[in-house]
Amino acid sequence: MLEMRSICWRILCNRSFSSSVTPNCFPLVSLDRPHDIWHPPPTPHYNTHKKTVEIDGKSIANDIKATLATEVNHMKNSIKKAPGLGVILVGERKDSRSFVRIKKKACEEVGITSVVVNLPENCTETEVLDAVSALNNQESVHGILVQLPLPCHLSEQKIINAVNVEKDVDGFHPVNVGNLAMTGREPLFIPCASRGCIELLHRYGVEIIGRKAVVIGRSNITGLPTSLLLQRHHATVSVVHKFTKNPEEITREADILVSDVGVPNLVRGHWLKPGVVVIDMGSTLDSKGSHVTGDVCYEEAIVKASLLTPVPGGVGPVTISMLLCNTVEAAKRSYQWTENS
């Protein structure tokens, strides 16, 4: 038996948690706290047969969504309010439209109200800022997401800065990122893909403390927050980017490898140490918009890694469920409502 306490779970349930090690029964895991360091089971279930285990992100996401649906239902019965997500989508990019569709459907599944503001590709920055401001002021909207990337003529920086920090469910506002980076500070929201990555590691019994983690990519939305969050969970983190020389020499050292690049098959078998845990966050949609590919060469990784996320069906669905968590947490904070109130 392992005892695992997480702030997030305590907020959800106001009790500590004890469970046997199965991937589908873990509580949600949030940031580390001095007294909430999670200790892994002595014999992780995933590598007992020395065979690579594929991480089932879909079933974890379903599990999280079921928990959230119950909670949202309680909230509706108790205060007659539902959590609300506002999404701003600019332009016609196929991948962005597809991601927004997925997010909207996931909201429906758990009872979160969602509103999508569609703006044309050639809209002005003022129009986007006005849309952000309208959502900031809308009481029924607790979370705001501006789908990225934005067309080049719009300042992503200005627009993200305009989102109310308390509604920043993407966790991209500099105040939230700064608080994630600084020891002793707590962001209101952790970026969904990074939070999803830690969630998967915890649910599969992967020890993070003291392990060597390598993150490929350093973008504001995935690589950077993932490396910060892994550090907060006490991994020793190296970051690889476009200018890194001989990246495979660095990745071969990794106990945990996270790839956040968007280049299919960048990570080859000889980049991996035998037994490594691989989290493939890459998600590249083909030109027809029908097939998504990760960064890791799956056929080569499956014979080297101990644990591997597939694409699709790995970290992607968990990222979406983390967005739902962040939105429910935002609504709870806004109404000062807990399961026990």
Ligand SMILES: NC(=O)C1=CN([C@@H]2O[C@H](COP(=O)(O)OP(=O)(O)OC[C@H]3O[C@@H](n4cnc5c(N)ncnc54)[C@H](OP(=O)(O)O)[C@@H]3O)[C@@H](O)[C@H]2O)C=CC1
């Ligand atoms: N599954 C999920 O939940 C999510 C998936 N994604 C996916 O993750 C991927 C990355 O997204 P995003 O971070 O927005 O992309 P960006 O293009 O913003 O960032 C890519 C990063 O990869 C680095 N990079 C590019 N080429 C190489 C290379 N050859 N070797 C090493 N590093 C390289 C860049 O380095 P440099 O900084 O030097 O330019 C940069 O830091 C995309 O496929 C996206 O769809 C994103 C969010 C969530």
Ligand SMILES: Nc1nc(=O)c2c([nH]1)NC[C@@H]1CN(c3ccc(C(=O)N[C@@H](CCC(=O)O)C(=O)O)cc3)C=[N+]21
């Ligand atoms: N403001 C903002 N927030 C984001 O979180 C954000 C963003 N902009 N821009 C783009 C990236 C990308 N991203 C993904 C989320 C889910 C999947 C996902 O669910 N993928 C499925 C497959 C999806 C499919 O089949 O099309 C899977 O891996 O199984 C992928 C990628 C979030 N992003």
